[in-house]
Amino acid sequence: MSTESDTVRKSSRVVQALPTTVAGIHPATRENPVHHQADQYTQGQLPTTNLTDLQQLHQRYRVVVPSNLRGGDQTSSQLPTGCPKPNSSDAVPMASNGIFVANDSRRFRRSIKQNILFFPGEDRSDVSNYRPVTLLPVISKVLERLVANKLTKHLEGNNILSIAQHGFRKSHSCLSNLLLTLDDWTLAIDNGNPIHACYLDMSKAFDRVNHSILLQKLKQHGVTGKLLAWLENYLMDRVIQVRVDGALSKPVAVTSGVPQGSVLGPTLFLIYANDIPNLVRCKIILFADDIKLWASIHTSEDCVLLQEDLNALYDWSLRNKLPFNFQKCKMLNIGKCVEFTYTLGPHRLAWTTDEKDLGVWISSSLKTSLQCTAVYKRTSKILALLKRIFGRFTRQTLPSILNTYIRPTMEYAVQVWSPWLQKDIVLLQRIYHRATKLVTGLQSKPYEERIESLKLFDFCYRRIRGDLILTYNILHTPNHPLQKLFVRREPRISRTHDYLLAVPHSRGNSRRYFFAVRVCFAWNSLPQDVAHSPNLNIFKTNLDSFLSTQPNIEPPHSA
Incomplete structure (x- = not known):
């Protein structure tokens, strides 16, 4: 029988304190408060579940889940009784009606949160310094993977997700986000155009997603029919318990948010925030809920335009019930430019000379x-x-x-x-x-x-090697988001390879030593058999063999 310690009760109250739904109104029946824009996501309706999905479920489950394995929530990982084997007589009608009816089981919507200290060095007795890790049933994650695969294929296949979003997407990452950002910033500074950049962060965004707004946005993105019904069932009536030192809190209803630690949660959040880039006229890039908004500043009118975009983002946060964490929202002045007073709703944004951006410190001088x-x-x-x-x-x-x-x-x-x-x-x-x-x-x-x-390999060697491996990936991956960093040029002699890059002109060091400029020298020096390697592993082998004969193929460093 579970018991509740004082710490467990405090942790449970933190979960209950999150803004959820309007009291007494079920999210699925409440009038949708989302700000309606042109419905541009109705094309390409998602396919329904078929027999192949049921076969994939059993195949995936048999491979990754031993029969005696228990999930982090300590519940059995065996397939539910209502889910037949692919070769049984019940398989076809089960598939035609949607195999995901297994999600009706309440144990699939029960999760346990194990708290970890999020701010090392802070007071361990203060529950606000902890962040939860959600432990979900194994079978729930396997089912989610099948749904997530369909949903992702639909979103990417129809180019529905904004190109500004770099979170939880194939070929997108913190690295792609940062490289595209600094490509624009270093180029602007090299041309003498200062930048005002806004760093914006939402407060506990994944825990505050409003279910009714999310369901409406799913419809706008072409998710209808049985899959929409399954997702609604997946979100509703979830309960959570907090575990501290083996003690469990009483179950608490979760009426907002997408389950952290789940397979579907990140994809659902991308859909929820997908309309953000459409609201602004300045340049914007996102990694999940982390937003960077910036503009080249020539006159005061550029500052006003940036402020109008901040106003639009603040209005979006109110409509979608995702408040900003004002303490983490900052302004970065890049280059020589007079500071302007920017506000985000009632909060005045503070200026900073450096900011940690997705794990990397960025300074106003763009030095590393x-x-x-x-x-x-x-x-x-x-x-x-x-x-x-x-x-x-x-x-x-x-x-x-x-x-x-x-x-x-x-x-x-x-x-x-x-x-x-x-x-x-x-x-x-x-x-x-x-x-x-x-x-x-x-x-x-x-x-x-x-x-x-x-x-x-020493550090200098590994830096050059890492640059070249990334360049190979970019040039050999169709529709890679970083291909815009490079301009291809025609080879002038037959002994060179077919992937030569034009070396961009640069004036200052911040641009000269930026990845998209510095790597061109080393990449163009590669022989044809290296640059034309059929796959990444062969490229690495050929590259190491070539680099071992080259004393230095990178541009000289600054003193």
Whole structure:
């Protein structure tokens, strides 16, 4: 029998405190408050469930779910009784009526939230410093995957999702978001045009999604019939319990939001926020609920236009019941420009000289030194901790240590912030110098000998290699969102490859050392057999073989 501790009750009240629905009115029956725009998403109705889906369900479930496995919620992971096998006599009528009737089971709409400390170093007794991880039944996630695949195929196949959205989409990521942003900013600064950029963040956006508005937007996006009914059933009557130290709270009704930790939740949120880019005239880019809005400032009229877009976004947040987190909304002044007083509703936006953007520090000068310093400090702490724990490493263990603990930090989105000042390059190289000295028997050896003995690529080599691998992916992936970074040019001699890039003109260092400019020199230097590799793995092999013979194929660094 579950018991409730004081911490559990407090955590449960945090869930209950989230804005939900109008009291006493079921979300499915309330009048839709969404702001109606031109319905441009009615083409391409989603197909209904068929027998193949039922076969996919059993195949996927048999592969990924052992019969004795229990989910994080500790419920059985076995298929429900009402779901027949694909070769049974009940399969065809079951498929024709929609196999997802299994979702009617209440246990599929029950979830448990395990709290984790979201702000390290903060008061552990304050429940507001925690963020929940939702534990859902395994069978629910398998069913969701089939629905999510259909929904994603419909959205991407009909080009319904905005090109400004980079969250939870194939070939889109934090990296693509940041590269497209900085491509525009570095080009503007190089042309002498300062930028006013707004960083906007919604408050607990996934937990506040209004169900009735979401269902209306699903209809506008071409989701109708049995699938819409299934999604409505999926959202309604959900309950949640909070677990702390093994103690469970009483079940609490969840009347808003999409389940975090679910397969469908991110896709449903993308649909909910898909109309945001249509509201503004300035440039905008999103990663889920994180919004960047900016404009090149020539006159005060440009500032007024940016303010009007902020007003439109604030009005959208009121209509769609997703308030902004004013404390996280900032203004960044890039280049030399007089600051303007911008407001977001009743809140005056504060100016900042640097901002952490999807894990990368962006400064108003667009130099990468701040990010390089942050990466060095973090990896230094990790390396010091590993040294205290292990003392020394063997030649076999250090590569695994680097791959697991060091490189994820040093190489996260490194194409965005690749250092070009010599002092920053030297700073980050120290991590490899210190790490390789921890190997038994190599302490007194020169750095180059240590690297060769361990068969490691040093940081500078990996930066060039990472740039070229990303470029290969961009040029060889149809409709890649980053293809707009490059302009192809015709080869002048037969010995060069067919993927040559035009090197953009640049005046300042921020543009000269930006990914889309700096990589052209190295990419155009590749021989034909490397650039024309049939797949990524072969490209990596050919690239490593070629780079081992080249002392330096990147442009010189700034002092």
